[in-house]
Amino acid sequence: MKQIPWARIAVSIFFIGLLATPATMRWRLAQRTLAAHTTLDRQAALARHGFYLEEVSHTAGIDFVHEAPTLDAKLNPIMPEVASMGASVSIVDFDRDGWPDIYVTNSKEGSKNHLYRNMHDGTFKDVAKELGVADVNQPGTGVSMGAVWGDYDNDGYEDLFLIKWGRPELFHNDHGHGFTRVSEQAGLPPWINANTAVWFDYDGDGLLDLFVGGYYSEDVDLWHLKNTRMMPDSFEYAKNGGRKYLFHNLGNGKFEEVSAKVGINSRRWALAASAADLRGTGHPDLFVANDYGVSELYLNDGKRFHEAGQQTGVGFAPKSGMNVAFGDILNDGHLAVYVSNISENGALIQGNNLWVPKEGTPANTISFENLARDMGVELGGWSFGAQFGDLNNDGTLDLYLTNGYVSLDRTRSYWYDFTKIAGGNSAIIGDAKDWPAMDGRSLSGYQQKHVWLNDGAGRFVDVAQAVGATDTYDGRAVALADLWNRGVLDVLVANQRGPLLLYKNTVTPANHWIEFDLRGVESNRSAIGANVELAWNDQKQIQEVSGGSGFSAQNDRRLHFGLGKDVQLKGAVIRWPSGKLQKLDSLVPDRLYTIEEPQ
Amino acid sequence: MSQPTTQSKTPSAESTSSPLFRGWTPVSSRLNPYLPPIFITLILLIGHLSFGILESYQKTILAIVSAMACELVLSRLLLHRWPNLASSYITGISVGILLRSPGYWPYVVCALLSITSKYVLRVNGRHLFNPSNFGICAMLFLASDAVATLSIQWGNNLVAMTVIWVLGSLIIWRARRFHICATYVASFLLLSVVRAWITGDPWLSEVSPITGPEYQLFIFFMITDPKTTVRSKIGQSLVAFLVALAEMFFRLEQSIYAPLYALFFVGPTALAFEMWINSRRSLAATPQAVVHTNPVQP
Numbered sequence: 001m002k003q004i005p006w007a008r009i010a011v012s013i014f015f016i017g018l019l020a021t022p023a024t025m026r027w028r029l030a031q032r033t034l035a036a037h038t039t040l041d042r043q044a045a046l047a048r049h050g051f052y053l054e055e056v057s058h059t060a061g062i063d064f065v066h067e068a069p070t071l072d073a074k075l076n077p078i079m080p081e082v083a084s085m086g087a088s089v090s091i092v093d094f095d096r097d098g099w100p101d102i103y104v105t106n107s108k109e110g111s112k113n114h115l116y117r118n119m120h121d122g123t124f125k126d127v128a129k130e131l132g133v134a135d136v137n138q139p140g141t142g143v144s145m146g147a148v149w150g151d152y153d154n155d156g157y158e159d160l161f162l163i164k165w166g167r168p169e170l171f172h173n174d175h176g177h178g179f180t181r182v183s184e185q186a187g188l189p190p191w192i193n194a195n196t197a198v199w200f201d202y203d204g205d206g207l208l209d210l211f212v213g214g215y216y217s218e219d220v221d222l223w224h225l226k227n228t229r230m231m232p233d234s235f236e237y238a239k240n241g242g243r244k245y246l247f248h249n250l251g252n253g254k255f256e257e258v259s260a261k262v263g264i265n266s267r268r269w270a271l272a273a274s275a276a277d278l279r280g281t282g283h284p285d286l287f288v289a290n291d292y293g294v295s296e297l298y299l300n301d302g303k304r305f306h307e308a309g310q311q312t313g314v315g316f317a318p319k320s321g322m323n324v325a326f327g328d329i330l331n332d333g334h335l336a337v338y339v340s341n342i343s344e345n346g347a348l349i350q351g352n353n354l355w356v357p358k359e360g361t362p363a364n365t366i367s368f369e370n371l372a373r374d375m376g377v378e379l380g381g382w383s384f385g386a387q388f389g390d391l392n393n394d395g396t397l398d399l400y401l402t403n404g405y406v407s408l409d410r411t412r413s414y415w416y417d418f419t420k421i422a423g424g425n426s427a428i429i430g431d432a433k434d435w436p437a438m439d440g441r442s443l444s445g446y447q448q449k450h451v452w453l454n455d456g457a458g459r460f461v462d463v464a465q466a467v468g469a470t471d472t473y474d475g476r477a478v479a480l481a482d483l484w485n486r487g488v489l490d491v492l493v494a495n496q497r498g499p500l501l502l503y504k505n506t507v508t509p510a511n512h513w514i515e516f517d518l519r520g521v522e523s524n525r526s527a528i529g530a531n532v533e534l535a536w537n538d539q540k541q542i543q544e545v546s547g548g549s550g551f552s553a554q555n556d557r558r559l560h561f562g563l564g565k566d567v568q569l570k571g572a573v574i575r576w577p578s579g580k581l582q583k584l585d586s587l588v589p590d591r592l593y594t595i596e597e598p599q
Numbered sequence: 600m601s602q603p604t605t606q607s608k609t610p611s612a613e614s615t616s617s618p619l620f621r622g623w624t625p626v627s628s629r630l631n632p633y634l635p636p637i638f639i640t641l642i643l644l645i646g647h648l649s650f651g652i653l654e655s656y657q658k659t660i661l662a663i664v665s666a667m668a669c670e671l672v673l674s675r676l677l678l679h680r681w682p683n684l685a686s687s688y689i690t691g692i693s694v695g696i697l698l699r700s701p702g703y704w705p706y707v708v709c710a711l712l713s714i715t716s717k718y719v720l721r722v723n724g725r726h727l728f729n730p731s732n733f734g735i736c737a738m739l740f741l742a743s744d745a746v747a748t749l750s751i752q753w754g755n756n757l758v759a760m761t762v763i764w765v766l767g768s769l770i771i772w773r774a775r776r777f778h779i780c781a782t783y784v785a786s787f788l789l790l791s792v793v794r795a796w797i798t799g800d801p802w803l804s805e806v807s808p809i810t811g812p813e814y815q816l817f818i819f820f821m822i823t824d825p826k827t828t829v830r831s832k833i834g835q836s837l838v839a840f841l842v843a844l845a846e847m848f849f850r851l852e853q854s855i856y857a858p859l860y861a862l863f864f865v866g867p868t869a870l871a872f873e874m875w876i877n878s879r880r881s882l883a884a885t886p887q888a889v890v891h892t893n894p895v896q897p
Contacts, residue, residue: 007676015719018712022742025704029744317655343701346743347855351701373701416853417800424807425760434807436800 040468046508049453050392053468053491053503061123062116064500067108069143069165072225077437080406081414082222083107085195086165087476087494088146088552092158093118095176100481100556102492103133103160104500105144109223111137113144113162122484132179133160133171139223142166142191146477146552150199150208152249154525161210163552165193165222168212172253186247187255192218193242199547200275200284201524201577202262202300207249208524208547213270213288214242228433232269233426236318238292240430241269263305268293274324274549276335277531278357279366282579284529287314289321289339295353299366313368314339319350323551327388327397328542329375329454330356333533335542337368338399340383340551344444347415351378352386352401376460377401377452382444385478385551389489390562393511395539396454402475402493406438407445414441446472449493473498481556487513487590489560494552512563512589516572518545521597523577526557530577530597534561535570563589636688638770639820642763643692646812658706659695665710666691673718686730687714689820693731697816698738700746709734709746723874727867729827731820736863739856748813748856760810767819776823782836783822784809786843794847805850808858817858827866829873838869 045052057063066087068080075082086107091100099118106113112134116124128134137143146163153159157173170186171179193216199208216222217240220230232238244264247255259265268290275284279299286298286305294315298305309315314337323340330336334357341350354377355368372378377399380386386401406414417436421429428434449469452460464470473495483490483502491503514534518527528547533540543559563569567589574582576597587593647653670687674680694709713734717726720733738746771777791805798805808814822828822842828835842858842865849857 011673011677011715012719015712015715018708018715019737019741021704021708022738022745025742026744317653346739347747349700349745349747378701413853416850416855417804419855421804421807423811423813424804425810428803428807428810431803434801434803436798436804 039465040470041466042468042506045463045467046506049463049467050394050511051467051488051505051507053451053505055468055471055501056504057500057502059122060502060504061119061125062102062500062502064104064106064114064126066104066495066497066500067106067111068497069107069109069222071222074225074228075222075432077439078432078435080408080438081443082432084406084474084496085476085552086143086145087496087498087500088144088163089477089479089492089494089500090147090149090548090554091479091481091492091556092149092160092554093557094149094158094173096157097176099485100483100558102479102481102483102500103128103147103149104494105147105162105552106137107143107145109137109139109143111143113137113147118483131177132181133162136162136164136169142193142222145195146197148197148199148548148554149526150210150528150547151525152199152208152210153253154207154520156519156525158526158557161197161199163194163197163212165195165216166191168192168194182253185253187257188247189218189245189257191221192245193220193222195271195552196273196288197548198273198275198286199526199528200286201249201529202246202275202284202286202305203248204283204302204577204579205249205251206520206522206524206578207251208526208528209249210245210247210255211264211273211275211286212245212247213273214244214267215269215271215291216242217267218242227431229431231430231432231435232292233430235292235422235429238269239267241267241290241292243267244270244288262303263307264298266290266296266307268296271322272324272339272551274326274546275529276326276544276546277529278326278335278337282575284577287324287326287337289324291320291322292318293321294318295321295339312366313370314353314355319353322384323386325387325399325549326544326546327399329354329388329397329399330458331396331456331539331541333540333542335544336371338372338377338386338388340380340386340401340403342382342444343379344382344415347419349379352380352383354378375458376462377450380450381447384476385493385553387478387480387550387553387555389480389555389560390513391451391489391491391505391507392453393488393507393513393562393564394456395511395536395541395562395564396456397541398454399450399452399460400469400478400480400491401450401452402478402495403449404445404447404472404474406443407472407474408438408442409440410442410446412439412441414438414443417441418443445474447475448472449475469503471495471501473501476551477553478550479553479555480560482515482558482560485592487515487560487592510565512565512567514561514563514569514587514589515592516559516561516574517557517592517594518559518574518576519594519596520576520578521599522580523597527576527597528557531575532559532572533575534572536563537566537568537570539564558592636685636692639689639692642816643696646696653695658700658703659692661703662695662698662706662710663688663691665707666694666714669711669714673714677718690714690730690734693816693820694734697731697735697748697813698746699748702745705738705742705746708742709738712737722871723878725826725870725874727827727870729821729824729862729866732859732862732866736856736859739859748859763812763815767815771819771823774823776825776835778832779823779828779835779839780818782839783818783843786840787846790843790847794850797851814858817862821862822866827870829869834869834873838865841865841869 102116115128149158160171162169246259272289283300319341337355339353354372381403382405451464477494674682713730795802845861
């Protein structure tokens with residue numbers, strides 16, 4: 001009698017089980033993201049998630065549509081891909097009236113940037129032209145890529161640094177009544193192809209310094225190319241990008257470029273940068289997310305920077321970094337870093353990074369682990385700008401991510417050709433003429449956005465569709481601000497070749513909040529770098545005033561804390577950039593506190 | 600008249616008897632089984648230490664350990680003997696290099712699928728699929744939302760690329776399998792002209808993929824695997840051409856993983872065809888011959 005081959009049968013069943021595993025994993029993921037695919041029901045969203053968003057840009061008087069640049073005709077076959085950035089949004093109270101205003105960039109040659117003054121009645125009015133910061137994209141001077149605001153001369157009014165592919169511009173804010181261009185007097189170089197800049201006081205002298213990260217090499221004029229060898233020489237190891245600049249503020253309206261002197265030497269393709277005191281040393285560290293390569297983390301000892309990307313774990317795997325946002329997501333007094341990358345089913349799965357400091361590592365040996373997958377914020381499509389903020393005031397920081405690269409023909413994709421060239425040798429990938437023509441095809445276009453709610457227990461859940469973030473434009477920049485002083489964070493999204501979206505937030509009144517508007521005296525007036533640790537109930541959370549974060553964006557400088565229900569505020573500690581500590585007691589919720597640095 | 604195929608009683612070593620080192624036997628026969636794993640480990644280490652090609656050490660180690668553990672268990676279970684783990688090490692390391700996923704589970708599942716396929720998908724005592732090619736293709740078919748493959752350069756300079764190609768070619772030459780690689784590369788380049796003509800894309804964009812590391816692994820470790828290639832030299836060259844031809848059609852359909860898919864379909868088909876031809880010849884020569892149907896019995 002023939003023996004039944006039980007072992008072979010068991011192995012065959014095991015094999016079939018292995019083949020079925022991906023389907024099981026996909027089903028589990030689908031169950032987890034079910035909320036992401038429901039439609040908006042305001043009351044249900046309010047009851048279930050504690051908030052909902054309504055896109056109100058038109059009724060608020062904002063009808064801005066971004067226009068992309070038209071670069072040298074040699075780039076025509078891949079123009080949509082090359083001219084794919086420039087939409088940005090930054091929040092500033094430029095006239096110090098206590099209401100956040102909005103600055104938004106345009107990128108077509110001759111197009112106008114807009115400065116939307118908050119009219120206090122739910123609407124905004126564009127005053128860029130009359131104040132002199134509209135006509136900044138004139139042919140021959142390059143076009144805008146972003147803007148960051150900081151009071152470099154400590155006169156109490158936020159000044160404007162305009163990030164460009166072209167001539168960088170510094171505008172002095174004349175007490176809210178107008179702006180004066182001071183680029184030459186400040187000592188800025190004639191041309192930088194940059195996509196990121198950040199104000200911070202790296203040496204603690206009370207004056208804001210400025211980091212600018214080059215993308216294309218500064219000797220490339222994208223409108224008059226000498227040749228087409230201006231593309232990255234690698235998809236993941238490129239080092240032929242623009243140089244980095246650190247402009248040290250001399251205090252007399254002039255800046256000295258000191259990057260090499262203080263240890264910043266890189267020609268990676270920087271797309272996003274932000275600064276924060278990640279180690280509690282009192283000195284802001286600088287995090288740079290690079291396209292076509294690894295991220296860089298410059299640890300600051302107060303005088304010099306030491307690049308520690310590999311050492312700290314954040315600069316190990318090369319990806320396509322496009323965002324830097326900081327947030328105390330675990331309410332443990334430590335800042336995590338969110339870096340966005342590319343994920344496209346069936347083509348490229350980089351996954352976004354959520355760098356969380358490892359527990360128990362002392363300041364000098366800080367290291368991070370990527371918890372994006374564990375916490376559910378890993379896959380975000382072709383991700384761009386993201387910001388942390390407590391959108392439902394429940395006491396934990398949520399994450400808003402926009403995405404989508406080039407949305408053209410919905411039925412035809414450029415992905416195959418993109419991967420074909422991206423894997424090639426530098427001699428091929430580095431030359432634009434070798435790239436296949438896009439021919440109207442999309443590249444990760446029409447993507448759904450992500451609004452990840454922090455459940456406070458180590459998981460984020462995507463509720464974008466359920467709370468009303470339903471657009472599918474090619475998102476670039478995200479900025480958060482309490483635009484109408486209601487104690488909630490509204491969301492602004494700048495889209496490439498698309499409208500500026502204003503998502504007005506409605507939050508359940510059961511949840512409380514508190515906000516801080518900090519003003520430095522010995523420290524820089526903008527209080528950039530000031531850190532607030534707030535304690536309530538059994539929670540504590542830190543937030544830091546930023547001079548630019550996300551992708552081509554800047555949140556409101558005012559710090560917003562959600563507190564949840566039944567709040568017992570214990571107090572706050574402000575650590576000013578000067579090193580002073582200030583304790584605040586007797587705080588009550590649902591108030592905006594304006595705090596000046598004590599003398 | 601060609602000889603009938605030698606029946607293997609053991610699941611193949613993806614490269615334990617890799618072509619890369621066959622010609623080296625006179626030099627050091629004792630080291631021979633270990634040279635392929637050493638060679639691929641060197642490629643991994645040089646690639647990673649120079650350019651950081653790995654997503655993480657943990658994922659690569661996970662793939663290697665999973666593959667070796669699976670080989671160990673299945674060999675004991677089905678063959679009742681301790682296996683040489685060199686081949687499963689190579690399978691694991693190939694999965695670790697070629698697979699890209701932010702998650703950990705795809706590395707485990709892919710490694711297990713690769714090894715298990717050797718024991719399950721067998722005809723007349725031979726497994727038809729190159730193990731890592733099967734595992735990676737299965738993951739790409741079934742889990743495209745979770746995985747991709749390596750699609751980047753190793754250092755992106757011509758010198759590094761040339762060194763790898765020259766070294767690999769020399770070794771393959773000594774192993775008497777250079778004709779497979781040469782046929783494939785020549786076919787790819789020839790067909791790249793055809794593709795460029797059809798699509799209107801720059802010719803260099805069609806050549807671009809073969810300059811990347813995925814193809815170096817594909818050419819040196821997958822299409823030359825002796826356990827999953829046909830026996831005759833002409834047949835091997837013909838199959839290499841057919842792989843390139845099938846790849847062209849996949850590429851014209853804009854399939855990102857065209858070479859892997861081409862080998863996935865052409866390789867087993869060619870093997871099955873060869874078996875069919877050989878069985879007919881055997882039957883014609885010795886009609887009373889018994890076909891060995893249960894090769895995994897010791």
